[in-house]
Amino acid sequence: xxxxxxxxxxxxxxxxxxxxxxxxxxxxxxxxxxxxxxxxxxxxxxxxxxxxxxxxxxxxxxxxxxxxxx
Numbered sequence: 587x588x589x590x591x592x593x594x595x596x597x598x599x600x601x602x603x604x605x606x607x608x609x610x611x612x613x614x615x616x617x618x619x620x621x622x623x624x625x626x627x628x629x630x631x632x633x634x635x636x637x638x639x640x641x642x643x644x645x646x647x648x649x650x651x652x653x654x655x656x
Contacts, residue, residue, distance in 0.1 A: 587610060587611050588610055588611070588612075588639075589610075589641075590639035590641060591640055591641055592640040593605045593610055593619070593640075594638040595634055596634070598634075600635075605619060605621065605627075610637075615631055617631075617634045
């Protein structure tokens with residue numbers, strides 16, 4: 587599973603859902619999340635348009651790393 591400090595899910599109806607401190611898997615089946623507290627959330631493949639993730643910057647690095655998938 588991938589990890590993100592912040593994950594933004596863009597849905598096909600143009601709504602956004604934000605999660606923090608999350609582990610996730612994005613596949614043909616959809617998006618599966620595991621939140622920091624252990625709660626699992628799944629989105630069907632037809633509901634997710636794209637995702638944006640933000641990882642914490644490393645020591646001494648003031649830039650945050652962004653990735654786009656989908």
